[in-house]
Amino acid sequence: MSVIDILTRVDVLCKKYEKYDLDKQWAGADSMSGNDQFLRLYTVVEADIEAAREKSQDAQSEKNRAVVATLNAEVRRSKAALKAEIPKLEKLAAKKVKDLSKEEMAARPDLVVALAQKIEDIPDGVTVGRRGGTWGRKASNPLEIKLDAMHPDDLMRPEHYEQTEESLALRQEYEMRRAKQDEGLDIIAAGLTTLKDMAGDINEELDKQMPLIDEVDTKVDRAAADLKNTNIRLKETLTKMRSNRNFCIDLILIVLILGIGGTLYTYSFSPFTPSFVCLQPLLMYQQSFAVTREQLSVFILNAIVSF
């Protein structure tokens, strides 16, 4: 635990038990109450009784049986603690305190008795002769261990083993909830068997299809290899067919043919021949043989387009 934790915890504890810090409480108070231990203890006990009473009120209005049991246990614990305070009070009551009137002195023991009665009256969920089964005492006092807490007379009473309405209702609720849980579990079981069956079928189907897929795999591999080979061979053939040398030879031959065609046109000259105009530059170029391959191809393309 770090120092900070310790500090915070100490602060919280101090704040919680501020009311027990006598120096703080009564600092600055008048000397009479500063010395009057009885009064102090009395007020403290009264405050505790109030708290216990509040708790018992809560317990009575609470629906949740577990919370009820806890609260009842706490109430009982506080009652026992307070009961332990009573003898102290009595002693203090008998003590003489200065500056206190005779009547008040006489009244104090009565006050103590009244206080004890009040403590007894706090309802803590315990009816005469503790009845009920184990459900009534779910959260037993963690600090107090009571052995043989039952009065032997109580045990012999026939009502001891009877069931209260509350415990009956609790048992019924328990049975109902259990039945509902069983129903739910049945549904889950049915769903699980269906899942199991489906999973088994899927498993078998996969087993069935595995060799098929393997076959398909080998066949596809074979086909892919064939395709690859074919592609390579085709490429080789194409490159052989379409080498540059052959391309140029083809071009020159085309040029020659077009030229011959053009000259034939010029000899049967007709001004309306649309190709005549385009052929003029071609003829000119044909006559001069110092032409590059590219220029030839460009003009042939023009000629083809115009045709």
Place this chain on the structure above:
Amino acid sequence: MASDKASNSNPKVAEAEKLVKKADKLTKFSFTKWFPDWTAATPLYEQAANAFKLAKMPEAAKIAYEKAATGQERSSSPWSAGKHLESAGGLARELGNFDEVIDLYKRASELYVQCGKVQPAADALDKGARAVEDVKPDAAVRMYIDACALLEEDGRDQMAFDSYRSAASIYIKLNRYEDAATVFLRWGQAADKCKAVQSQCKAYLSAIIVYLFADNFNLADASYNDCSQMDSFFKSDQNHCAVQLLSAYREGRPDEIKHVVSTSSVIPHLDHMVIRLAKQLPSGKVTAIVDETGHNGLDEDDLR
């Protein structure tokens, strides 16, 4: 008459008929033709058949397909021949010539076997059987079982499961329960070979249920004894269910039988026709089976 009208309305049909005539001429023996020219005729027949099929003339299409198949066969391509015969079979089913359907599909299957392709052969038999199962269930069942045998020979037992299921369902429909149970047991055996444990257990349980439905407790018991020898069945839920059913039968308590069937977790996962039978159990009079064979010849007083 109808075909004339159709050919009049549809130029494609007329063309197809022309093709058929041409192909016929190529294949017929004549003075000038000593050998029929199937290689040229076959594509013509195929084209014609397709055209007829599109024009919804199944009769002519079927004939054309058959001729195309013959052509392919002669040209040593049994695969294409088989395919054409299957198409012809489908058309024959439309026409309603169920004998011809069976015949065509069987021939197709044989051709596939010739190519060495067992799976398509079995598929062809299955298709044929399915086509005729309503009209000729006996022939259909035989075809299913032949398909199963084909696949088992080839070692592809798992593909046979569907055929087994169809065969068993036909037998159940025909109320031939012993045969159905036999098919189920064979199914179990095939499943055992390919380690399909779930199918195996289901098949055995189905067999037992069918025997019980047929009121044949002894056979059911005997088959259960056989099946329980197998480890994979013995450890399964289906075995548990079978034990319960048989003990309920042995004690002769119909309410117990009904209870077992309704609360069982494995019966709803069987084939639906078996589930139907199971729901109708007990089908006959259920009496407590007295165990007569219990003593096996040992006499109490025989204290030797």
